[in-house]
Amino acid sequence: TQLLEQSPQFLSIQEGENLTVYCNSSSVFSSLQWYRQEPGEGPVLLVTVVTGGEVKKLKRLTFQFGDARKDSSLHITAAQPGDTGLYLCAGANQGAQKLVFGQGTRLTINP
Amino acid sequence: NAGVTQTPKFQVLKTGQSMTLQCAQDMNHNSMYWYRQDPGMGLRLIYYSASEGTTDKGEVPNGYNVSRLNKREFSLRLESAAPSQTSVYFCASKRTGASNQPQHFGDGTRLSIL
Numbered sequence: 001t002q003l004l005e006q007s008p009q010f011l012s013i014q015e016g017e018n019l020t021v022y023c024n025s026s027s028v029f030s031s032l033q034w035y036r037q038e039p040g041e042g043p044v045l046l047v048t049v050v051t052g053g054e055v056k057k058l059k060r061l062t063f064q065f066g067d068a069r070k071d072s073s074l075h076i077t078a079a080q081p082g083d084t085g086l087y088l089c090a091g092a093n094q095g096a097q098k099l100v101f102g103q104g105t106r107l108t109i110n111p
Numbered sequence: 112n113a114g115v116t117q118t119p120k121f122q123v124l125k126t127g128q129s130m131t132l133q134c135a136q137d138m139n140h141n142s143m144y145w146y147r148q149d150p151g152m153g154l155r156l157i158y159y160s161a162s163e164g165t166t167d168k169g170e171v172p173n174g175y176n177v178s179r180l181n182k183r184e185f186s187l188r189l190e191s192a193a194p195s196q197t198s199v200y201f202c203a204s205k206r207t208g209a210s211n212q213p214q215h216f217g218d219g220t221r222l223s224i225l
Contacts, residue, residue: 098169
């Protein structure tokens with residue numbers, strides 16, 4: 001069974017600080033997705049990384065896929081209260097129609 | 112642009128009661144999924160349907176059944192609800208094809224079993 005471990009599980013920081021969330025596995029994935037979920041809503045895709053070592057930027061969010069495609073990170077620069085939410089990573093395997101989800105990181109940005 | 116619609120949004124049941132959670136998507140997606148979300152456990156797959164006419168078990172299928180009624184609709188049934196099934200249930204859909212296609216989620220059904 002493939003597992004994805006996210007750390008930290010909870011993070012509360014002040015507006016303007018930087019942070020990094022990690023998503024780690026002992027298994028290789030063909031791609032990795034990051035979702036954000038706000039209270040009362042379903043997760044929404046932020047980004048998909050496919051190539052080992054790939055870096056993608058979405059405004060103040062930077063996503064990286066590890067060289068071995070076993071891990072990923074999400075870095076937020078100058079966090080804003082609007083970044084508050086549950087961040088989920090999910091791994092996909094070639095040919096499979098299922099995703100493996102991490103347990104999530106609950107991020108709170110205090111004004 | 113509705114996307115994935117789940118009904119009901121909230122439900123309270125007594126132990127032993129049955130109920131069906133409904134899900135419909137209007138994106139012409141082939142694959143549909145049912146997850147449950149519990150605190151600290153992310154999303155766990157209950158059942159999925161890779162295409163109309165097929166269903167497969169996920170990680171936590173016990174106590175649940177599903178029906179892929181047509182391409183648009185995928186329902187989840189609890190035959191005899193138990194307190195351990197108290198959770199938030201999410202339906203999702205995606206295009207068949209590359210495994211890295213995104214899943215599109217509904218807003219969830221919050222289910223409490225007393």
